[in-house]
Amino acid sequence: MSRSLSFAQALDEAIAEEMRRDPKVIALGTEFTGKLVQQFGPQRARLTPISEAAFTGMGLGAAACGYRPIVNWRSVTFSFVAMDQIVNQASKIRYMLGGQADFPVTFRCTSGGGLGLAAQHSQSPYSIWMHLAGLKIILPSNPADAKGLLKSAIRDDNPVVSFECVRLNDAIAAVPEGDHLVPLGVAAIKRSGTDVSVVALGYYVQEALAVAQALARRGISVEVVDPRTLVPLDVSTIRDSVRKTGRLVVVDEAPPTCSAAAEITALVVEDAATFRALRAPVERVCGIGVPIPYSPPLERAALPDRERIEAAILRVLHEPASGSTRS
Amino acid sequence: MSRSLSFAQALDEAIAEEMRRDPKVIALGTEFTGKLVQQFGPQRARLTPISEAAFTGMGLGAAACGYRPIVNWRSVTFSFVAMDQIVNQASKIRYMLGGQADFPVTFRCTSGGGLGLAAQHSQSPYSIWMHLAGLKIILPSNPADAKGLLKSAIRDDNPVVSFECVRLNDAIAAVPEGDHLVPLGVAAIKRSGTDVSVVALGYYVQEALAVAQALARRGISVEVVDPRTLVPLDVSTIRDSVRKTGRLVVVDEAPPTCSAAAEITALVVEDAATFRALRAPVERVCGIGVPIPYSPPLERAALPDRERIEAAILRVLHEPASGSTRS
Amino acid sequence: MPIGKLESITAPARATARESPLMPREVPDPLPMLRQMLLIREFDERIIGLRAGGDIYGAIHPYVGQEAVAVGVCAALTRADRVTSTHRGHGHCIAKGADIKRMMAELFGRIDGYCKGKGGSMHIADFSVGMLGANGIVAGGLPLAAGAALAAQLDGKRQVAVCFFGDGAVAEGEFHETLNISALWSLPLVFVCENNLYGGSSPIDVQHRTTDIAVRAAGYGMPAVSIDGNDAMAVFEAARAAVDRAREGDGPSLIECRTYRWHFHNMLRATIPAETRPSTELAAWRARDPIARLASALLSRRTLTEEGLTAMRMQVRGDVDEAIAFAQASPFPGREALLEDVFAASCCHPARACGTHDE
Amino acid sequence: MPIGKLESITAPARATARESPLMPREVPDPLPMLRQMLLIREFDERIIGLRAGGDIYGAIHPYVGQEAVAVGVCAALTRADRVTSTHRGHGHCIAKGADIKRMMAELFGRIDGYCKGKGGSMHIADFSVGMLGANGIVAGGLPLAAGAALAAQLDGKRQVAVCFFGDGAVAEGEFHETLNISALWSLPLVFVCENNLYGGSSPIDVQHRTTDIAVRAAGYGMPAVSIDGNDAMAVFEAARAAVDRAREGDGPSLIECRTYRWHFHNMLRATIPAETRPSTELAAWRARDPIARLASALLSRRTLTEEGLTAMRMQVRGDVDEAIAFAQASPFPGREALLEDVFAASCCHPARACGTHDE
Ligand SMILES: Cc1ncc(C[n+]2csc(CCOP(=O)(O)OP(=O)(O)O)c2C)c(N)n1
């Protein structure tokens, strides 16, 4: 049984269900979606001042004392104000303290461009968090995964960062009824294929699927892998796919340098069996390495689109025969 | 003509020379090395309160108004308190404002482990900065480069971040006399070789050189490439080297995930000609993906060492014949 | 008395100071001020429709209702003085002397915009008039303004810097750090808090226990004053005192301007957000319209006639029409603009250097 | 009067409060306090030599001279109350009841250390006694303490939280944000500022124009008091008042303890850093030794005899000897420990998942 929900509704439902399920789950943020304050009262759903560093650290501190806070930074942009608490405290505290306590805190934020919000408010910096050891990271691509991953994140005994693509906010799709959970660390093959593997992140999963469908009509079989969780990353599913297809395109809107796409590429080529199976250079279809511009035509040019995804797929397929690859 | 200087002295000399050369160069920080206040007075060498966010933004603001501030965060750890000013302001401001002003500010910090300072004070997070578009990044590996790169950074009209490995602080080597400049964006081949390319960063350049020397005695010819500048990265020198040797090992103390090492790996395999030349999986010899532990044996185990570098070189050399690679 | 009264510290300006070309007007000319307030209002009322119509993208934050603050403060400044602004920045831009044509072109995402269309509403800047930029980060502009004040202090040319920010920004660490360091270094900086009683959609008591913002300055040994932010002349007086003080090398001060925004916090899509604030509160503040207040004072003093006022209204409407026409006529930036402006010319572009793009 | 006097707000504890097992002592027992101060001093004097000798690694920040603060404050706390500490944290650990054997083993980097040797001096914690951790980040512990206070408030069990921090930390944004939010929410939190007149090697006037830290609290509507931090009983009294207030649900307060460190700021290598502070200042503060002060008060009151004091000194020396022997006997962690403790067991290790390691 399932019903249709928007991405935003699915996330709200996850929060409400977990707050109902466990009285230790509390919420902190400068604004809430859904009816959190009405449903759970101002003690458990705490509207905070615009003090991200303080309430991020408070989430961590309350987690150390038996609570399971959900801290909402809103745009990931605002988390940079709280970066000390994330980098120097949350990502290291359990290890530094020799594992003497758990810190079950969930940090939520929105990410991504495409809404004309310009550079500061159009960031996709998950790789910054991935680089740290000690934070789990989810990046759902549809309402069902959003709900299931966020619920798992809240129940996880570790700090988890949930990146929620702004462009998916209104996306509507089926979400299973009941206590729908998606485990952390398990990728989903959203479409199977044999000619090329496309690992796509967040919003770009649907775009990759659309391209795959279009290419299917031309006899090209594209496998679309959605990692869903960036830490821990399900590298074996990705490598298996590449070992099968021999070709890899990674699609994400973050700029390429030191990105998740760079990591996925490196993980594939440093594994001997996968490296041997690889029959073409890896293609990264990423955001262009500039701050995201405001003007719509420039913003469109800065972000990946179906055309660029398709072109990259065709390039890796024709390599080396057609000589059409970049060099 | 040259004389021997420590890494720290070379950096101090760079600052003092540039402050003498240009009255618009000023310094901000909670502590100074050298005799900055005595030499240039408390107006130009400003001891700040422990307010990294404020004085980072002030460096940027003063740069917008005709000065060339050198902002010293000391440990990169403390820069995370100022991350809003770095990520949301410094890295994006010129682009967001359509290039109507330049922001010639230099941010200095120390990085790296190996001194028993534990997780918070043993970070090497340059890839976090590399991921942003709009900051240049230098990472010198010896006193001469340190001086020459820092002087270029101060004269550059853009925000530049200087990462200075703590373990190199006391390293002594020849530094040319006079106005020694090293251009940003130009890698150095610190040793040429034909069998395998080792791209090493910061402190690990000397370690890679030591391994290369040892392996030379066994008839293995290792090329050691030092990028020196991470943004802009001299990718053609790296690719040329790999096209020549067909094998690549990247060495750095940062954890591998979404690191500079990941980026270098991706840049190599996404280039068709280099990919075709590659005869073995790429090896990343990185810090283990954990917060750096305090206890010396654990810290040693967390960081790369000559043994691990050598083992990785031997693995890529024997691939696939010997079957000794990981899989 | 912990909270310094700016009035009490305002010595009569020195003769040398008066002669300086950098000095602000001792007595402001209220007619241009009124005209600027009308222009700001017209501009920001019109952008609501333009956003709804899809001519403007992303987020807009209208300044309507708060015009007296930007105009009163900037009347105390010279062109050489510098300001930093916020997400709600159009009023500050206009008051500091930016050209509404280029502002509008920026909002339209066009090449003739101040940022060549790259910045949009939250990043408009005009360095040529000392407007160092709007800012999408709450309190993010304060350190930048302190940097400008540091530059001014080192230059020794009696320039000052002003940072505008909201009541919500007072809860951020950057507010505290900037007040502390600027007080410590006696920077020529004026903190202008526009206390409009809400931070985003949250009432001010979600932010602060002490909703009196001026009281915060005492802890830094900084004089502060809390004033009626809807009275342009009162704002000017307080700003002049603070600016004089800064110019004389006597350090920073804080001005809390109590005001109110007439519209929604922001508009992110084509629909106009529903009002969530109490309607009585809104009505009370609309009755304290800063424009009507200045206009009626000028009318009663006969500095202005009804016809003059009507002409002014017509004029600003025409100006905004012209700005819109200018923006519409300006082309969108071409694809080549995408890779420009990341770095000053002195360097190669990292994206090109690392070769990861399709271009 | 902007600065609340804690004294004035301290109502006599209610009967129910007195009966609670969570309530601190109304009248402290000074002998254990003296003993703790002696132990802290002995511990931190000894680690200097151990750092010089290479038994301890990285950075140490001796607490010598400031013992009255940690001990006075913690005497007003129960085990269920929680504290966060700083880079200079050994004194807080000992005063809150941590075991010096496991502290010393941590400093030696051994498996029996509180953090299994992974944390070292700047990260010692003992959650079982409510010591939530030293912290290498100036002001970094304040938000964590506020989180503990939030948990306590939600639990409703009358626990309180205390954060220790230095005068330098007051310049950080996290100080401000935490004071603001805890005042707003009336969190059961006590801010203890150890004003030792230096932030690192910089004198306090490099940090603040107003070197009076207590005055900062007024802006938040928070009571504050500035006291002699070398007087353990005065610290206890102020702490008890603040803790009672927090326990009663009346919100946070700030206590500024004026004190002085006897040694260098920190020691990062085997050599002992040269003293940079004026020798007269140092001498004056050494003459105000908090231990001598409490001891002589107890001697003159005959609560303590000279022999008793000597015995106490011998005893703490023996305790530290024992701790050192314990640490020396404890093995270094094995290589397998490297990958443990990143995540709670509920998960797979990301390093393993991504397969980038040689293990
Ligand atoms: C660091 C940060 N946190 C949160 C936001 C989201 N945000 C944008 S405007 C705003 C409210 C700001 O309130 P105030 O400073 O009073 O300005 P006003 O909108 O009332 O003019 C918030 C929370 C932000 N832009 N930056």
Ligand SMILES: Cc1ncc(C[n+]2csc(CCOP(=O)(O)OP(=O)(O)O)c2C)c(N)n1
């Ligand atoms: C955010 C941050 N900036 C800088 C430092 C470096 N640092 C360590 S201790 C210290 C001085 C702190 O002074 P104070 O808070 O007065 O504590 P004290 O050392 O006097 O006990 C500094 C600057 C740091 N640890 N964290």
Ligand SMILES: [Mg+2]
């Ligand atoms: Mg407001």
Ligand SMILES: [Mg+2]
């Ligand atoms: Mg201090």
